[in-house]
Amino acid sequence: MELSSKQQAIELIKKSQKILLVTHKNPDGDAIGSILAFKIALQTLGKEVVAVCPCSGTMPDNMNFLKDIDKLQFNIESSKDFVITLDTTEAEVQKLGYKQKPEDNKLNIVVTLSSGQLKPENVSFGKSAFGFDLVVVLDSPDLERLGDFFDQHTELFYEIPLINIDHHSSNDYFGKVNWVDIAATSTCEILVALLEALGQGNQLFNEEVATALLTGIITDTGSFQNVNTTPKSFTVAAQLVALGARQQDIITSIFRTKSITTLKIWGKVLTNLKDEGRLRFVWSTASKDEINEVGANLSEVGGVVDELLKSVPDTDFSLLITERNGNIHGSLRATKKNIDVATIAGMFGGGGHPQAAAFDIKDGRGLEDVAREVVSRIRTHQSNRV
Ligand SMILES: [Mn+2]
CATH class of the missing domain: 3.10.310.30 (Diaminopimelate Epimerase; Chain A, domain 1)
Incomplete structure (x- = not known):
C-alpha cells in the first residue's frame, strides 16, 4: 500500500539527523510559530536543526513573547568546501594524504589502501550541502517565496530530500513529499498532527511548543474571527491551551498592542x-x-x-x-x-x-x-x- 504524504514525511524525518527548516520571507505568526515549534520538537528528538526565517535582519516586534525566537537564523553561511567522495565498498582506507605540486598548479590526493582496490568510478564530487540530510519548507506555497535565500542556496532544494508542509491552496507541490492540507487553518495546525505522530502522543508539546503553535493558529484565523476558522481549529487550540500554551501572551502581544x-x-x-x-x-x-x-x-x-x-x-x-x-x-x-x-x-x-x-x-x-x-x-x- 502506498504511504500517505503524512506517513512519508514521518519516515523521512525519523531517518534524518541534520535537518534544515525554512519558511517564507517576511515571516508572519504562522511561519514563525511553525518553524520555532518544529525546531524545538526535533531537538527534543535528538536531531541537529538549523531554522532559517529569510528576512532582512529583524523579526516582527510583536513576536518577541516567543522565547527562543532569537535562535532562528536569517540565513546560513555559504560553505566553501569542495567534497570528494570515495565509495569504499570494496576497499579499506588506511591513510589519506596530499602532495602539492606548485610547479604545475596541481594537488595530488593520495589514498593508501590496506586492502581491496579503488577504481575511477568509485570517486565522485560535489559541493558540500552543509551536511543536511533533509530540508523542510513550512508555510510557503512555492520556493520563490523564500526570497534571496532560495537564490543563494538553490542546490539545497534540489539535491536533498525536501518536505513541503503548507495550507495554501495555491501550493505548487515543489517537494519530494508534499503535505498540503488546504482544509487546515494554518501550518501550525498541520504541525500539531505531525508532532503527535512523531512523539507518539503529547510528549513533544511543552509550553513553548504549544505557545508557538497556537500563535500560528491565532494569527492565521485572525483570532478565530476570519471566515477560514473551522471547528477543528477550535479543538486543536483547546488542546494546545491544555498543554500550556500562553494564550493571553499571544493575544496581548499580537492584537492589543498597537504602536x-x-x-x-x-x-x-x-x-x-x-x-x-x-x-x-x-x-x-x-x-x-x-x-x-x-x-x-x-x-x-x-x-x-x-x-x-x-x-x-x-x-x-x-x-x-x-x-x-x-x-x-x-x-x-x-x-x-x-x-x-x-x-x-x-x-x-x-x-x-x-x-x-x-x-x-x-x-x-x-x-x-x-x-x-x-x-x-x-x-x-x-x-x-x-
Ligand atoms: Mn500560514
Whole structure:
C-alpha cells in the first residue's frame, strides 16, 4: 500500500539527523510559530536543526513573547568546501594524504589502501550541502517565496530530500513529499498532527511548543474571527491551551498592542479608503512615501488589511494596494463567507486562499496607474456578479 504524504514525511524525518527548516520571507505568526515549534520538537528528538526565517535582519516586534525566537537564523553561511567522495565498498582506507605540486598548479590526493582496490568510478564530487540530510519548507506555497535565500542556496532544494508542509491552496507541490492540507487553518495546525505522530502522543508539546503553535493558529484565523476558522481549529487550540500554551501572551502581544506607527498607517489607509457601494467592496492605498512618512514596516502595513479592512460591513471583500520593494502589491480579504478573492487575485497573476489572496504587479507603472486599472477591472468583475 502506498504511504500517505503524512506517513512519508514521518519516515523521512525519523531517518534524518541534520535537518534544515525554512519558511517564507517576511515571516508572519504562522511561519514563525511553525518553524520555532518544529525546531524545538526535533531537538527534543535528538536531531541537529538549523531554522532559517529569510528576512532582512529583524523579526516582527510583536513576536518577541516567543522565547527562543532569537535562535532562528536569517540565513546560513555559504560553505566553501569542495567534497570528494570515495565509495569504499570494496576497499579499506588506511591513510589519506596530499602532495602539492606548485610547479604545475596541481594537488595530488593520495589514498593508501590496506586492502581491496579503488577504481575511477568509485570517486565522485560535489559541493558540500552543509551536511543536511533533509530540508523542510513550512508555510510557503512555492520556493520563490523564500526570497534571496532560495537564490543563494538553490542546490539545497534540489539535491536533498525536501518536505513541503503548507495550507495554501495555491501550493505548487515543489517537494519530494508534499503535505498540503488546504482544509487546515494554518501550518501550525498541520504541525500539531505531525508532532503527535512523531512523539507518539503529547510528549513533544511543552509550553513553548504549544505557545508557538497556537500563535500560528491565532494569527492565521485572525483570532478565530476570519471566515477560514473551522471547528477543528477550535479543538486543536483547546488542546494546545491544555498543554500550556500562553494564550493571553499571544493575544496581548499580537492584537492589543498597537504602536504609534501602526495607528498612523491605519490613519493614512482610512483617509484613502474608497467605498464602491453597490459593487460591495472597499479599497485603499498606501504609497511608499506615505509608508515612509509614518515609519511603518511591512508587517504593520500588512496588518492593516487583516485587522482593519476585513471587518467592513455590507461588503464582499476589501483590497489594499501598496508600494513595496519597487512592486505594487495588492492584498485582498473576503469580508463575507463564500466569496473567493483568490479568483480576483488570479486576474492579476496572483493567488492565495478564497478568504485571503494577493498579487504583485511589477511592470514599472506607479501606484496610481496600477490602482486605477486594477479597480476598474474589479468593478467590471463585480458588476457581472452582483
Ligand atoms: Mn500560514
